[in-house]
Amino acid sequence: MSELILHHYPNSPFAEKIRLVFGYKKMAWKSVTIPMVMPKPDLTALTGGYRRTPVLQIGADIYCDTVLICEVLDTLSSQGTLYPTRNRGAASTIAQWADSAVFTAAMAYNFQPAGVAQVFAGAPAEVVKAFVADRAAMRGGAPRMAPCDATGIYKTYLRRMANMLHEQAFLFGDAPCVADFAFYHPLWFTQQRTPALAGILDATPNILTWMDRMAAFGHGQSEKLSAADALALARLATPASVEKEVFEDDHGIPLGSHVVIAADHFGLEPTEGELVAATRTRFSLRRTDAQAGTVHVHFPRVGYTLKKASA
Structure with a gap:
């Protein structure tokens, strides 16, 4: 290969x-x-x-x-496998939701002023301006969700996820699947790239424990x-x-x-x-x-x- x-x-x-x-x-x-x-x-x-x-x-x-x-x-x-045999359809469906709805709300929340200041700390103003213009073009002119709306939606999604993690290590049991990796990445951005806003995760401590468990996999070689x-x-x-x-x-x-x-x-x-x-x-x-x-x-x-x- x-x-x-x-x-x-x-x-x-x-x-x-x-x-x-x-x-x-x-x-x-x-x-x-x-x-x-x-x-x-x-x-x-x-x-x-x-x-x-x-x-x-x-x-x-x-x-x-x-x-x-x-x-x-x-x-x-x-x-391992990213697609558990018994729950392949459910895992893929949850992953699709996480990659779309959860990601959209999370990133709208992350890119409020306090988050932007951390992501672009020390960057020239023109770099920030270019990024904003680039992402607006990627959205095809559609408006970004307002941070005030995103906050409530993000909290709701986190509570749903916390419920899925009740008394189990990963979203579908004892091993991670594609849904875990799809859910992790927007939360990673909140925690690691916009830590000033990461307090939103504190209300769901089992998610924080799960994030530590996921991060421990590392990035390979x-x-x-x-x-x-x-x-x-x-x-x-x-x-x-x-x-x-x-x-x-x-x-x-x-x-x-x-x-x-x-x-x-x-x-x-x-x-x-x-x-x-x-x-x-x-x-x-x-x-x-x-x-x-x-x-x-x-x-x-x-x-x-x-x-x-x-x-």
């Missing part, structure tokens, strides 16, 4: 989700640091436009969205890698074959078509390429870039739209 390469930056909550999965599964990986805001030329050379963080690269295969990245990592390691070297590895590699993938056609778009895939909300930058696979759970595009060579870019079905590219 080619090396696991994660394109990310330290303050990214979703990247922390995957870094912690690496730790739980005791995996070795390469770390490529990317910019927090656009432009991200080295990353988009691999993805064709997708810019959300993180992105997993395995040779010439590029995996977008932590939902898909978790599925891929789970198949590559026998250390990582080594730094330059973006140029990651691109070179992609150029030298050949994407894994998708010829045996079962084609699930829900769009009336045949394989080999030139298509566009984009997130259905937040970070709407499209990726164009040749549709080479459409399974029950993912789409795969083949595209060629001068820097990255020929790659396959993979997306989960949930959260993404597929359509034919304009002629």
Whole structure:
């Protein structure tokens, strides 16, 4: 198997989700640091436009969205499983809720003035301004939830989670699953990146104990890698074959078509390429870039739209 390469930056909550999965599964990986805001030329050379963080690269295969990245990592390691057999559907559903509703409320709470002051401590005003503009563009102009609304919603979600953790170590029992990692990362940001606001967690002490338990997994074994070297590895590699993938056609778009895939909300930058696979759970595009060579870019079905590219 080619090396696991994660394109990310330290303050990214979703990247922390995957870094912690690496730790739980005791995996070795390469770390490529990317910019927090656009432009991200080295990353988009691999993805064709997708810019959300993180992105997993395995040779010439590029995996977008932590939902898909978790599925891929789970198949590559026998250390535990992120998807318990008896509760796979429930765990995945809770993870989806945590990655969307809980994350949205938590980050709106975290980015009130006291939190912004800590996240950007010592940064020039133009850096803060660029970040705000970048995230507004990612929301497609939709307003951010007001901190006063986010506070009450976040507290409600924390109480629900505390109830799930009653008399058990993790959300679904004695071992962590994908729901634990999805719930952890926005709370991690509150605790570790905006500690002035972390008092909201004190009302749910079993969540604090659970967070310590999760953090103890660490981040696995990582080594730094330059973006140029990651691109070179992609150029030298050949994407894994998708010829045996079962084609699930829900769009009336045949394989080999030139298509566009984009997130259905937040970070709407499209990726164009040749549709080479459409399974029950993912789409795969083949595209060629001068820097990255020929790659396959993979997306989960949930959260993404597929359509034919304009002629």
